[in-house]
Amino acid sequence: MKHRVLGAICALAILCLASARLQALPSSPHSSATPHATSATGAPWWKNAVIYEVYPRSFQDSNGDGVGDLNGITQRLGYLQSLGVNAIWLTPIYDSPQVDFGYDISNYYHIDPRYGTMADFDRLVREAKKHHIGVIMDLVLNHTSDKHPWFLESESSRTNPKRDWYIWRNGRKGPNGKLLPPNNWQSDFGGSAWQYDPKTKQFYYHKFYIQQPDLNWNNPQVRKAMYDVARFWIRHGVAGFRLDAITTLFEDPKLRNEKPILGPNGKPQIDAFGEVELDDSLTNNLPQVHDVLRQLRQVADSYHRNVLLIGETYLSSIKDLRAMYGANNDELQLPMDMQVGFINKLDVKEFRARINEAETKLDGDEPLFVFDNHDNVRWERYATAAGVTDPVQRENIARLLAAILFASRDSALMYYGDEIGMVTTPPKTRAEVRDPVGLRGWPKNKGRDGERTPMQWNSGPNAGFSPAGVKTWLPIPPSYKTVNVAVESRQPDSLLAWYKQLIALKHANPALRDGQEIMLNTSNDSVLSWLRKTSQGQAVVVACNFTAQPQTIRFDLKPQGVSGAGLRTLMATPHDAEVQSLDAVHLGPFGVYIGQVE
Structure with a gap:
């Protein structure tokens, strides 16, 4: 539900027809644990899912x-x-x-x-x-929805039993006696987060659209x-x-105003709707959420x-x-x-x-x-x-x-x-x-x-x-x-x-399925690389070139307790050079290499 500002949109990438070096894997891979079950190791089905x-x-x-x-x-x-x-x-x-x-x-x-x-x-x-x-x-x-029977009852009168199922508050008087919302809270979709109901002469709170009144979780x-x-x-x-x-x-039960977010120039930032952007510290991630999550987990x-x-x-x-x-x-x-x-x-x-x-x-x-x-x-x-x-x-x-x-x-x-x-x-x-x-x-x-x-x-x-x-x-x-x-x-x-090949590897390769993850070559700002290693010694290296220029890197895995020096290619970006050793891993522009250490 959280909104975002759209970036510029560019043309779709055309699919290349080069030959990739991919390890043969099952065409219909599955995790060893299906939903509602546990794996052979006792892990719940959603682990590594x-x-x-x-x-x-x-x-x-x-x-x-x-x-x-x-x-x-x-x-x-x-x-x-x-x-x-x-x-x-x-x-x-x-x-x-x-x-x-x-x-x-x-x-x-x-x-x-x-x-x-x-x-x-x-x-x-x-x-x-x-x-x-x-x-x-x-x-x-x-x-x-504001069309839900609960809300239709709630808005019908101040004395309806479901009135307190939603968040209703009195307004405040502004200049010249004009009735204003209870505070400055904003909807994530623009405008005030408060909507006035002329029938009962109160405002209801909606974090999102006017047609989406917030439930009162204190009830x-x-x-x-x-x-x-x-x-x-x-x-x-x-x-x-x-x-x-x-x-x-x-x-926030005290209905305090939220503060504007300031830009580098010290002035309030303006959001995509042309309004002053507020921090959401009084309407988001409050401690009471955890009580609800614990109760819902008990239900599950x-x-x-x-x-x-x-x-x-x-x-x-x-x-x-x-x-x-x-x-x-x-x-x-x-x-x-x-x-x-x-x-x-x-x-x-x-x-x-x-x-x-x-x-x-x-x-x-x-x-x-x-x-x-x-x-x-x-x-x-x-x-x-x-x-x-x-x-x-x-x-x-x-x-x-x-x-x-x-x-x-x-x-x-x-x-x-x-x-x-x-x-x-x-x-x-x-x-x-x-x-x-x-x-x-x-x-x-x-x-x-x-x-x-x-x-x-x-x-x-x-x-x-x-x-x-x-x-x-x-x-x-x-x-x-x-x-x-x-x-x-x-x-x-x-x-x-x-x-398909990546997902199959994730499910089938012991290191990618069960191994810990250790960052490698941490001083290299062009290539993101890491090691996946199991307690039984299986090890896989992954390298991703974040640049448009070819890169060659080497790995020393001795500090991580991995003794092998050879590599067996599991996956690599099409057209990238063949890799056989930890001493020279070649990556083309934005290239990826995944190899089993041997």
């Missing part, structure tokens, strides 16, 4: 209405299994007026008819299990109602939940099948991230680590520091690395920030980011279409905009439509997303003719092949 975000509106249209749906996702489970994912996260599919495309929920117990029925959902869960894939629901706890009845929602979906077989905007559940653990809790956790420090696991590891199993994937520039020092923090300052807990999602410009933002326009080098950057995501010691969260190189395709005019963020922020902020375009399955009509002649809910990007699953499935050196 690959989780794939599906934006249901944009994945597959099964009924020809131009909008993706549950049956469309079920049709594509074979593809997801071949990719090697362990679970899919579905953005909200509940009943909703669709002001925020499902994040404004009017009924937590029903499937929105646009996506299908409860029978369709149950079928998806059953079929996904047959493909060794779990289904993770998006659970929106912070707010509901025990609210907590019980939402925990019951979680229980309902667990009983329907979900593998876990992604908790939307989880850090925003509580606000009561089912004794490793129900997973993922948190949408945009945090400012590794200390805050560690806190989300709980002092006794009794809160989130996988809070999203946004500090690695959203560095948004190819900076070796920054990546090294952030990954090393995840390895050394989480007390051994599993990080969940994320590079892309439905709220942010896709992977190509890294190529744009580096000023790279060459199509081969841009694709190499996509390979490099994938290597960091899948060859690190982490669970990995990827976004649909990244595996084929889909890029953000923003609206060209305001008339094309569907996202309210873009409607309000145009043209400085064009919204999030560009990263939500339909999945590109083949070169046929509507990219195989919808039948021919159907108007899709968002336009199909023109890149679909060459950037699609069908084309790349026939190319052994495609980005799709690269993703």
Whole structure:
């Protein structure tokens, strides 16, 4: 739900046709642990897992209405299994007026008819299990739709029993007696976070859209109602939940004003909506959140099948991230680590520091690395920030980011279409905009439509997303003719092949699956490299060239207790020189090398 400012958008990388040196691996790799189970070593299924975000509106249209749906996702489970994912996260599919495309929920117990029925959902869960894939629901706890029956009751009168289910406050008098909001808090989507209700003559609080009133989590009845929602979906077989905007559940009870964020010149910064940007220290990441997370974890653990809790956790420090696991590891199993994937520039020092923090300052807990999602410009933002326009080098950057995501010691969260190189395709005019963020922020902020375009399955009509002649809910990007699953499935050196091989290695190679992660050559500011090493002695080195110039590096692994000097190539960027020794690892522009130490 957290909004962002769109960067400049560049042309899509053209897929190169060079020969890659890839180790032969299974075509349909899987972790040894499937959802609801544990691995042979006793680890829960989500350890080292690959989780794939599906934006249901944009994945597959099964009924020809131009909008993706549950049956469309079920049709594509074979593809997801071949990719090697362990679970899919579905953005909200509940009943909703669709002001925020499902994040404004009017009924937590029903499937929105646009996506299908409860029978369709149950079928998806059953079929996904047959493909060794779990289904993770998006659970929106912070707010509901203003059309939810709870809110309709709450706004009906000040004495309604559900009045205290939301946050209602009196206004304050301004100049000339004008009624003003209770304080200066802002919505993440622009404007005041307070909306006046003339009927009851009070304001209600909304961290996001006006149509998304915040629930009052200080009310025990609210907590019980939402925990019951979680229980309902667990009983329907979900593998876990992604908790939307989880850090925003509580606000300062004294309603103090938030302070402006000052720029380098000492003046307040202006945000994408033309408003003074405020810090959110009084409306985000308050201590009471942890009490809710512990209670929700108790609900999840009561089912004794490793129900997973993922948190949408945009945090400012590794200390805050560690806190989300709980002092006794009794809160989130996988809070999203946004500090690695959203560095948004190819900076070796920054990546090294952030990954090393995840390895050394989480007390051994599993990080969940994320590079892309439905709220942010896709992977190509890294190529744009580096000023790279060459199509081969841009694709190499996509390979490099994938290597960091899948060859690190982490669970990995990827976004649909990244595996084929889909890029953000923003609206060209305001008339094309569907996202309210873009409607309000145009043209400085064009919204999030560009990263939500339909999945590109083949070169046929509507990219195989919808039948021919159907108007899709968002336009199909023109890149679909060459950037699609069908084309790349026939190319052994495609980005799709690269993703499949990386995910297979992550699941099958002992060092990449179980090994610790140690940064190497830490004085080198051009190449990010690290060692994955198991206690049994298996070792893999990974090197990523962050520059457009060829690089040659060497490794001395004796300080890490690794005696081997030879290398067996597991994966390498197409056209890069053959590597056989730790003494000379050659990397082309934005090249990647992954090798087994022998």
